[in-house]
Amino acid sequence: MRFTLPLALLLTVPAVAGAAGNPGRPGMVRLPEGSIGRMYTMVGDTTTRQRVQGFWIDRDPVTRGGFLVFVRANPQWRRSTVAGVYAQAATYLRDWRDDLDSGNARARNLPVTWVSWHAAQAFCRDRGLRLPTLAEWEYAAAADETRHDASRDPRFMQHLISLYAQRGRTAVAPRALVPNAWGIRGLHEYGWEWVDDYNSTLVSDDSRGVGGRDVDAVCASAAIGATNPTNYPAFLRAAVRAGLDGNGGMASLGFRCATS
Amino acid sequence: MSSAREAKSRSVFSRTVVVVPLTVVATFLLLTAARGITGSSGARPSVPVRELPDVKGVETATLTSAPLVPAPLNRDYATKVVVELETTEIVRRLADGVDYTFWTFGDAVPGKFIRVREGDLVEFKLTNSKTSGVPHNIDLHAVTGPGGGAAVTLTLPGGSSSFSFRALNPGLYIYHCAVSPVPMHVANGMYGLIFVEPKEGLPVVDHEFYILQSEFYAKAGKPGEPHTLDMERGIDENPTHVVFNGSVGALTGDNAPTVRVGESVRLFVGNGGPNLSSSFHVIGEVFDHVYGEGGSEITQRNVQTTMIPAGGSAIVEFRAEVPGTLVLVDHAIFRAFNKGAIGMIKVLGDEQPAVFKQLEGIGKTNH
Numbered sequence A: 001m002r003f004t005l006p007l008a009l010l011l012t013v014p015a016v017a018g019a020a021g022n023p024g025r026p027g028m029v030r031l032p033e034g035s036i037g038r039m040y041t042m043v044g045d046t047t048t049r050q051r052v053q054g055f056w057i058d059r060d061p062v063t064r065g066g067f068l069v070f071v072r073a074n075p076q077w078r079r080s081t082v083a084g085v086y087a088q089a090a091t092y093l094r095d096w097r098d099d100l101d102s103g104n105a106r107a108r109n110l111p112v113t114w115v116s117w118h119a120a121q122a123f124c125r126d127r128g129l130r131l132p133t134l135a136e137w138e139y140a141a142a143a144d145e146t147r148h149d150a151s152r153d154p155r156f157m158q159h160l161i162s163l164y165a166q167r168g169r170t171a172v173a174p175r176a177l178v179p180n181a182w183g184i185r186g187l188h189e190y191g192w193e194w195v196d197d198y199n200s201t202l203v204s205d206d207s208r209g210v211g212g213r214d215v216d217a218v219c220a221s222a223a224i225g226a227t228n229p230t231n232y233p234a235f236l237r238a239a240v241r242a243g244l245d246g247n248g249g250m251a252s253l254g255f256r257c258a259t260s
Numbered sequence B: 001m002s003s004a005r006e007a008k009s010r011s012v013f014s015r016t017v018v019v020v021p022l023t024v025v026a027t028f029l030l031l032t033a034a035r036g037i038t039g040s041s042g043a044r045p046s047v048p049v050r051e052l053p054d055v056k057g058v059e060t061a062t063l064t065s066a067p068l069v070p071a072p073l074n075r076d077y078a079t080k081v082v083v084e085l086e087t088t089e090i091v092r093r094l095a096d097g098v099d100y101t102f103w104t105f106g107d108a109v110p111g112k113f114i115r116v117r118e119g120d121l122v123e124f125k126l127t128n129s130k131t132s133g134v135p136h137n138i139d140l141h142a143v144t145g146p147g148g149g150a151a152v153t154l155t156l157p158g159g160s161s162s163f164s165f166r167a168l169n170p171g172l173y174i175y176h177c178a179v180s181p182v183p184m185h186v187a188n189g190m191y192g193l194i195f196v197e198p199k200e201g202l203p204v205v206d207h208e209f210y211i212l213q214s215e216f217y218a219k220a221g222k223p224g225e226p227h228t229l230d231m232e233r234g235i236d237e238n239p240t241h242v243v244f245n246g247s248v249g250a251l252t253g254d255n256a257p258t259v260r261v262g263e264s265v266r267l268f269v270g271n272g273g274p275n276l277s278s279s280f281h282v283i284g285e286v287f288d289h290v291y292g293e294g295g296s297e298i299t300q301r302n303v304q305t306t307m308i309p310a311g312g313s314a315i316v317e318f319r320a321e322v323p324g325t326l327v328l329v330d331h332a333i334f335r336a337f338n339k340g341a342i343g344m345i346k347v348l349g350d351e352q353p354a355v356f357k358q359l360e361g362i363g364k365t366n367h
Helices: A064-073 A117-126 A134-141 A154-165 A232-243 B009-038 B146-152 B182-187 B231-236 B334-338
Strands: A025-031 A034-037 A049-052 A055-058 B055-060 B078-095 B098-105 B114-117 B121-128 B160-166 B171-176 B191-197 B207-216 B241-244 B258-260 B264-273 B278-283 B287-291 B300-303 B305-308 B312-319 B324-330 B342-348
Touching: A025 A134, A034 A134, A049 A134, A055 A134, A064 A117, A154 A232, A154 B231, B078 B114, B078 B241, B146 B160, B171 B182, B171 B264, B171 B312, B182 B231, B191 B207, B191 B264, B264 B278, B264 B305, B278 B312, B300 B305, B305 B312, B324 B334
Parallel strands: B055 B078, B078 B121, B114 B191, B207 B264, B258 B342
Antiparallel strands: A025 A055, A034 A049, B078 B098, B121 B160, B171 B191, B207 B241, B264 B312, B278 B305, B278 B324, B287 B300, B287 B312, B324 B342
C-alpha cells in the first residue's frame, strides 16, 4: 500500500525519532503518549479523543512456536490438561497436532490462534508483561505504513475492509509483513487480537450496553453518536470483541503482549 | 356515589349501573398506573397480547435457494418449525470477470427462502461457519421482538445461537444480518426472504418463484484476489452491479425458469438493498394482483410496475398469456441495461394470436 496524497493530520503524537526496538526489551516497540479518536462521545465529553499513556508493545504477534515454549514450561496450559474455565477444550489450540506439536516449521512462525484470553494473559504474565488495553491496541493499530494515525483516511479504511473481508487470512510470517509507521507488524493481516479489556467499551465510563459490553457498537443503531461512522473496521473489531468469551478462541484470533 | 340519595329510583339505578363499574375500572387503572410508576409492577397479572393457537407437533423447515420456493404448507394448525441457517463467507462469481467475497445465509445469495405458517412457533438456530472471519446475526422482519432476533443472535465464527419467535403477522418479509457495520454485512449479500403464509393459505397457482433484487459495490483486489466492498461507493449509493438473485445472469439464459402458456405465476420478490428501491417491472406482462409491500392482502390489480423498498418486498401474480420471454427489470432502466438488473421467465406454448399477433414489421424479437 502506498499513499501518495499528503494528508493534513491532526496528530497529537509528538514526533518520534523512530519508534524502534530497545535493547532492554527486544522485539518490543515503545509508543509515546498520545491519543485516539473515541468511538463514541457522551454527554459532557469535552473532547472526542482519549489519552493513551506511553507503553511498550510486541512488534509481532505471538507465534505458535513462541506459545509452544510457554506450554512446555507450563504444563497446566497444555491442551489436554487446561481447565475448561480457562480455555474450552473444543477450541483451545485445536489446530495443534498434539499437546506439544504446534505444526511444522512454517506453522510455528505463524501467529498462534485458538487461544483463550486467560491463556494469552498467562503467557504475557509469564514474560512479566500483560495484554495491551483496548485503547493501546487501537492506538497502535491506527497507523498505516507512513502515518501514526490514518484512521480518518478513507483509503486506509478501505484497505482494512478489503483485508477483513478476505476469506483466507494471510499465511505469511509476521517478519515478511511491512511494518506500520510505529514499526509494528501484523496488527490487521491475521484477523483479530485479544486485548486486556476486550469486554469493556472504548469509553470506560460509559453506561451504555449490557453487562459492560459494547452492544451499541454491535447493533444496527451503532452509528448513533459515533464520532466516525465510516470507520467500518473499528465497528467490525467491536462486534468481534462483543461476541468473545474469555475461555473461547477463534481461528482468526491471536494476541501480542504489552507493558507500561 | 351521591346519586344514591336522589329520589327517582329508576334514574338512580340506571346511573349507578353505569357509574359504579366506570369508577371501579378507573380506580383499577389508576392503581395499576400508580403501581407501574412506583416500580412494584411485579404483581401485575400478565395479559396475553393476543390469542395464540395451540402448537401441535414439530417440523423442520424446508429451505430453498432462489429461484425456488418451498411448497405451500397446506396445514390447518400451528406447529413448531425448526429453522437452521449457517452463515458463511465464500468467493463466487458476481459477474463475468468479477469474483466477490460474499457473506451469506446458507451459502446462497440471496439467502435461503423460509416458509412458515401464521401462528407457527419458529425455533431458529443460527450457526456461523468456523471458516468465517467475522461475527454474524439475523434480523428477520417477520419477528416481533428485540432486533427481529438480532439482539440475541450475535454469533462468532464457529459458534451458534438460537431463539424462538411466534409468526404473528402473515406476509413476505426480508431477513438480513444486523451486526455492525450493518451496511457491510448487507452489501456483502446477507439477506433473504421469509414468507409467513396466512393461515387460510394463498390461492393455488401453477408456479411460485423467489426473486430478490440487490446491489453490489465491488472494488477490485490485488491480481488474483476477489473483489470486496467498496465503502465509498456504498456511501455514495453508486453500485457497480444491480442484480436479481445474487449475480449478473442468475436468472437469464439457461438459468431462466420456464412456464407454459395459460399457467399462473406468483413471484415472491424481495429487495435486499442495501440502498436502492426497485421499480420492479416484468416486460411483456401486467401484474393481475399485487400484494403491496409484501403484506397479506391484494392491494392493487392490473399493475405495470410496483415499487419495492430496500428491506421490503412484494408478491405479484400474473397468468402467462402468450409464448415468449418475459423480462424482469428494475425499470430505473440504466440499472437493467448497464448494471445487470435483468431476469427472465420463458413462456412456452402455442401462439395466441387473439391476444398478441405481429401484423407487419421487420422481424420478431423476444420483447
